[in-house]
Structure formats: C-alpha cells, structure tokens
Amino acid sequence: MPPQKTAALGDIVEVYCTRCRLNLDANVAAVLNGDILKVHCRTCGNFVPFKPPVDMQKKKDDALKKLLALQEKKRKGAAKVVTAQPDTPVARNRWADLTEAIDSRSARPYDRHRSFKVGDFVLHKGKGIGYVESCDPGGGTMVVLFKDGLEQLTQNEPRQED
Ligand SMILES: [Zn+2]
Structure with missing residues (x-):
C-alpha cells in the first residue's frame, strides 16, 4: 500500500x-520520487509547474495595499497640480458668490460659434455654469470661471471653418 503522501499521476x-492565478484543482501530470513536478490545471487546461496553494487572502491584501499606495501617490500628484494654481480656492469662492445669485436659466449654453461678453453666464456641458471673466480683444477666446477654476474657451468661431 503506497503511503498517503505519494502523489500518483492523475491524482487531483x-x-x-500560475496561469489562472488562483488556487484550483489540478491533475498531477509529472511526479519524481513522489514529488509533484507538473500539474494539469482543470480550469485552464495548461500544464503548469506544481505550486502549493497560496494564501489568497494575503495575496489580495497585498494587492490592495499596492493599489491604495498607488492611489495615494496619484492623489498627491493631483494635489500638486492644484497647489500650482494658487488662486484656485479664491476662484472657487468667487464662482460660488457669482453663481449663487443667478439660476441656470439666465446662463446661455456654451457654443464655440457664439459670442460672449464679460459678465455673461455660460452653461457648459462638461463644466457646468461659468462666468465670463475676460474676453480676448480679438474676440476668438474668452476666460470663463467654472467651479473647477478658470478655463480658456473658444468663442466666435466661424461656422464654415469646421
Ligand atoms: Zn489554470
């Protein structure tokens, strides 16, 4: 009677x-001196080197930690961009003050072909409501204060140029 531990070909x-990156059932595909060398994964059908099951919770935790660290790094990167615009908190207060008094019906939908003047409120699809702070003397661009800060937008663009 063979000892319990000895693996035989075909054993599950x-x-x-390593292909599925999961703990799975596999058939023993190669054995040397009772040690399993290769297995045949029943899920992906590949012959892979034998690796004992891993602690999936720990693996998950490690992956999560890595992800959080990455997000933290990204967040800090984003914060850096914000601090590069020292006027942002001020701009946001100003935006709040300006837009509090009006409702969105008095804002005109933004369209690059339209012309706007300082003091107009524009309604931008992606950025919401904004206040026209300044216009390029040439009339081609304007600077609009949105909730997220100042943005330069095109205006007065001739239609046939599209
Ligand atoms: Zn597999």
Missing part, C-alpha cells in the same frame, strides 16, 4: 495555477 490536488 489543490495547486496554485
């Missing part, structure tokens, strides 16, 4: 499949 064992 739990392994960590």
